[in-house]
Amino acid sequence: MKGKNAVTDHSSSLLMPLLPPHGRQQRIGIFGGSFNPAHAAHRLVSLTALRRLKLDAVWWIVTPGNPLKDKKDLPSTDARVAAARRIASHPKIHVIAIEERLGSAYTHELIAYLKQRSSSARFVWIMGMDNLEGFHRWARWQKIAASVPIAVIDRPGSTHHALRAPAALALGRFRLSELKASVFAEQPAPALMILHGPRSSLSSTALRQRH
Numbered sequence: 001m002k003g004k005n006a007v008t009d010h011s012s013s014l015l016m017p018l019l020p021p022h023g024r025q026q027r028i029g030i031f032g033g034s035f036n037p038a039h040a041a042h043r044l045v046s047l048t049a050l051r052r053l054k055l056d057a058v059w060w061i062v063t064p065g066n067p068l069k070d071k072k073d074l075p076s077t078d079a080r081v082a083a084a085r086r087i088a089s090h091p092k093i094h095v096i097a098i099e100e101r102l103g104s105a106y107t108h109e110l111i112a113y114l115k116q117r118s119s120s121a122r123f124v125w126i127m128g129m130d131n132l133e134g135f136h137r138w139a140r141w142q143k144i145a146a147s148v149p150i151a152v153i154d155r156p157g158s159t160h161h162a163l164r165a166p167a168a169l170a171l172g173r174f175r176l177s178e179l180k181a182s183v184f185a186e187q188p189a190p191a192l193m194i195l196h197g198p199r200s201s202l203s204s205t206a207l208r209q210r211h
Contacts, residue, residue: 017098024120027185029058038084048197062097108140129158135167149191
């Protein structure tokens with residue numbers, strides 16, 4: 001596989017994708033996806049995570065394509081990054097696309113790379129409740145869960161199904177109360193938290209279907 005050694009084989013710093021500026025011990029939320037297209041619900045999820053988890057920043061990682069989805073009509077990464085930056089419009093939300101440079105679209109490789117590059121940062125993986133429902137289908141999802149705390153933002157129509165999904169059940173014993181949200185980024189993985197707050201029914205799928 002082209003990206004098999006992408007995480008570990010970086011002999012030249014010139015080949016390393018640029019990351020947003022960040023300092024030691026900063027709390028950084030990682031929010032990955034196709035962002036096809038980015039929309040206000042993505043921003044709402046990020047603002048909820050920033051506020052509740054006391055994050056210093058949220059990085060939107062625009063993937064070259066979800067391995068579980070058809071990429072036939074997927075707009076270019078550059079186009080999606082530009083659109084996402086217009087939607088994000090917040091000094092603590094940074095939109096980047098580093099997975100193409102890494103040669104991989106797999107989350108477990110992305111997280112390994114980020115932790116290698118920024119070993120002092122406290123990363124939290126952020127996902128919507130709808131993604132938790134299918135999390136067990138992600139490549140090496142157990143490795144992801146063992147690498148970083150996972151914050152799941154509640155979304156309309158997904159709660160009951162997602163909490164009964166295989167990954168949610170497997171991680172149930174690592175679920176922490178929302179009362180610990182302000183220190184969640186410092187918890188050892190595996191750690192799971194369901195965050196509730198303002199919700200939006202917007203979805204990228206619905207927006208694409210309108211056009």
